[in-house]
Structure formats: structure tokens, C-alpha cells
Amino acid sequence: MADFDFALPIQLRLMDSKELLAFINGVLAKNDNQVLNELEVKLFLGMWEGKEYTDIVNDASYSVEYVREVGAKLCKKITEHIGIKVTKRNFKNPIKERYQQHSEKASPSQQPLVEPTNPTQEDESQPDNLLQRNHNPFIPFNGRVEEKYLFFDREREIRRVFEVLNSGSSVVLIGEEGIGKSSLLWMICQEAETRLNVKRQPVFLDLNWLHNESQFYSALCHEIGIPESKDYQLTRNLRNHKILLAIDNVGKLTGEGFTRNIRDYLRGLADASNDPLKLILAATEPLNNLFNDSQDQGKTSPLAGICQEEHIYPWDEATIRAFITNRLARTLVSFTEEEIIQLIQESGGHPRKLMQLCYRTYSQYYGVQ
Numbered sequence: 001m002a003d004f005d006f007a008l009p010i011q012l013r014l015m016d017s018k019e020l021l022a023f024i025n026g027v028l029a030k031n032d033n034q035v036l037n038e039l040e041v042k043l044f045l046g047m048w049e050g051k052e053y054t055d056i057v058n059d060a061s062y063s064v065e066y067v068r069e070v071g072a073k074l075c076k077k078i079t080e081h082i083g084i085k086v087t088k089r090n091f092k093n094p095i096k097e098r099y100q101q102h103s104e105k106a107s108p109s110q111q112p113l114v115e116p117t118n119p120t121q122e123d124e125s126q127p128d129n130l131l132q133r134n135h136n137p138f139i140p141f142n143g144r145v146e147e148k149y150l151f152f153d154r155e156r157e158i159r160r161v162f163e164v165l166n167s168g169s170s171v172v173l174i175g176e177e178g179i180g181k182s183s184l185l186w187m188i189c190q191e192a193e194t195r196l197n198v199k200r201q202p203v204f205l206d207l208n209w210l211h212n213e214s215q216f217y218s219a220l221c222h223e224i225g226i227p228e229s230k231d232y233q234l235t236r237n238l239r240n241h242k243i244l245l246a247i248d249n250v251g252k253l254t255g256e257g258f259t260r261n262i263r264d265y266l267r268g269l270a271d272a273s274n275d276p277l278k279l280i281l282a283a284t285e286p287l288n289n290l291f292n293d294s295q296d297q298g299k300t301s302p303l304a305g306i307c308q309e310e311h312i313y314p315w316d317e318a319t320i321r322a323f324i325t326n327r328l329a330r331t332l333v334s335f336t337e338e339e340i341i342q343l344i345q346e347s348g349g350h351p352r353k354l355m356q357l358c359y360r361t362y363s364q365y366y367g368v369q
Contacts, residue, residue: 017044017045017048017049018045018321019099020048020095020096020099021036021041021044021045021322021325022325022329023095023098023099023102024036024044024078024081024082024095025322025325025326025329026325026329027081027082028077028081029326029329029330030329030330035152035322035325035326035329036074036322037153037155037322038153038155038156038315038316038318038319038322039057039062039067039070039155039156040070040074041318041319041321041322042056042057042318043056043057043067043070043071043074044074045318047071047074047088047091048091048092050091053067053068053071054067062156071088072088075087075088075091078094078095079094082094082095082098083098084097084098136359136362136363137327137328137330137331137362138327138355138356138358138359138362139355139359140355142352142356143182144182144183144185144186144248145183145186145187146183146186148187148190151183151187152322152323152326152351153315153319153322153323154180154184154187154312157173157184157310157312158184158187158188158191158195160310161173161188161280161310162188162191162195162196164308164310165196165244165278165280166195166196166197166198167273168272168273169273169306169307169308170270170278170279170280170281170303170306170307170308171279171280171281171307171308171309171310172250172279172280172281172282172283172286172287172303172304172307172308172309172310173185173280173281173282173283173310173312174283174284174285174286174309174310174311174312175284175311175312175313176284176350177284178350178351178352178353179312179313179314179350179351179352180312180351180352181248181282181283181312182206182248182249182282183351184282184312185204185246185248185280185282186204186246188202188246188280189202189203189204189244189246189280190202192244196244198242199242200242200243200244200278201224201241201242201243201244202243202244202246203220203223203224203243203244203245203246204223204246204248205219205220205223205245205246205247205248206248206249207247207248207249207250207251207252207253208248208249208252210252211255211257212256212257212258213230213257213258213259213261213262214230216258216262217229217230217234220234220245221234221237224238224241224243226238226241231265235268235269235276238269238276238277239276241276242276242278243276243277243278244277244278244280245266245270245277245278245279245280246279246280246281246282247279247280247281247282248282249282250281250282250283250287250290250303251283251284251285251290253291254290254291260291260302263291263301263302263303264302266279266302266303267302267303267305267306270306271306279303279306279307281303281307286304286309287301287303287304287307288301288304291303291304313349314348314349314350314351315349315350315351315354316349317344317349319349320340320343320344320347320349320354321340321344323351323354324340324343324358327358328362331362333362333365335361339361343357343358343361
């Protein structure tokens, strides 16, 4: 049976699906740093209400077979973590039983009231990660997420991206500033080894740090591990390589120091399915709009012609709630329903803004900065 001795605030009140969802996410977070993703949250809440799969997930991007498969895996995952067999038919009772046992074990009268651990007194038996080194779990509140255990959700987008890449095309992620494109781009590189049908070396370039074509080619060659080169010599050096080239802030290619030549060259190396490069780009708007010099010549952008668009949208309410539950699972803090509603409304579902707002809200509990 799994060990449930983690800090999750429990009050003796009537159990509901969201309370039990928080409990399960707490168990998962303690044991393997993974909580339920957006689709799994929908399935959890739907199965709790006894709904059929087709009624739970009304989304054409998911096949019924896929939803059923994820539902079965979800039941198996919960079974492994609570030690009682869970199926779609008996979904409620095993979870309720374990929750009640944990409530008795972790009732407020039995738990000492303690302040968050001092950062100079870390428990060295625990993994050395950011959530345990920093009092406030809502980090990083700026910049991309580069640790898997801090990355949250976007499984559907990741699945779609790899479907496109495995079909032989390149991809561009399109979304507003702060929507999570950089983190998603980084995570795709981490997942490439297991999800690409044809093995490719992931290479990540952030154009915020590269200011001209010379720096771009130099960084590209360095990351791949080939002699510094460009044009035909670079093409020769790439002949025996298969690269998944992730370019963040690709709009910087319109700036001073870059010409259309670099975009034509990248297209030439990524046009066919078996070419040396396969591209995954991140942009704030469609490439045809971004590179309007192509429109002046009556042509489409070189990169737009080979990149399928994947639009990145704000999180919905269920995802926001699951994210907050995930980050609070190892703390002694529980946000009020009024606070959560305010966070949902003020953030508009934008991950970066939500992170910053949650950081501020959490700080009000312990004065942690």
C-alpha cells in the first residue's frame, strides 16, 4: 500500500469529486512528481459522476478509442498508488476508502502546526528540486520551465506536434506572449527520443541570445557537434545527421543581422521528410504575417510553406484548478475557493500570469518571497 504521509490540508466535511481529485493529485505528486493532466482530470470528474466516455470528453481531437485507453490507464495508475483496485464501474468506493483512512491519519488535531521548512535546513533524503529548495511552490514565475516535474499539462498539444513531426512535416507553435510556448518547445525536445518514429538529435536555439546569421550558424554547429560552417559546407556536414531543430522566438529572424537567405536555407534542409532537419518553431503570430517580406514578392514565407500550425491557447478552469492543486500538494497551504476564482479570472488562463498571481497569493500566507 502506498504511503500517504504527506502534508495535505484535510477538513472533516462532505466529500466531493474535486476534494477527492485533490487527494489523488497529492498522492501522485508525492510518489512520482506527476499529477493528472487535463484529459485525465476530465475523465476523473466524469467517471466520478458515472458518465460514459463519449459524454465526458466531447472533443473531436480525441478518438473514442484513445479516450477509453486513457481512462483505463488512469484507473490502473490510481490502483497502483492507493493499493485498491479501481475500475470505471467501482470508481468511487476505493478512492473514498483510502481518503477516509488518510483523513483519520492526517486530521488537524493530530498534525503539529509548523512553519515551512527553513531553506538552510533541507531534508537531504528528499530529491534536490526547486519545489523543495524554495518555500513558494509557484516557480519559475518568469522564463521557460526546463524541469519535467515543474512542467504542467499540454499533453494534447505535445501529442499533436509529434503526430505532425512523424508524418514528415515541420511545426510552428503559435500563441500569445507568456502562453507557454517556450516551455512546450523545450519539453518537446526532452520527449523527442521516445516519441519520434525516426530518431533525431534535438537541438534548442533561443534567438533572444543570437543577434545575426553568423551567431546563428555558429550556435547551430556547436549544439549539433560539427565543425563551424555555413552554406554548402554546412550542408555537407549535415549529410549524416538527423536533427530536430527547435527555434524559440523565431520572429527575431526579421531583425537586423538576418536576411531571408537564412529562412530559404532552413527550408532547403527541412523540405522533405528525410532531410537533415525537421523544424519545431515558436512564434507569436502566423509565419506568413511574421515574415511579410515574402508577401511583398507575392510569395509565401519559406518556413510557412513547410510548417503546420499548432495554436497554443490559455488553460481552461479545470486545468487551472489542477495546476494549483499540484503545486500546493506538498505545502500546508490551501487556497480558498474565492482566491481560486479570482486567480482564474485575473489570469485569463495564461500560465505565466497565473504563476505570478499564485506566487503572490501564496506569499500572503507565510510572507514567503
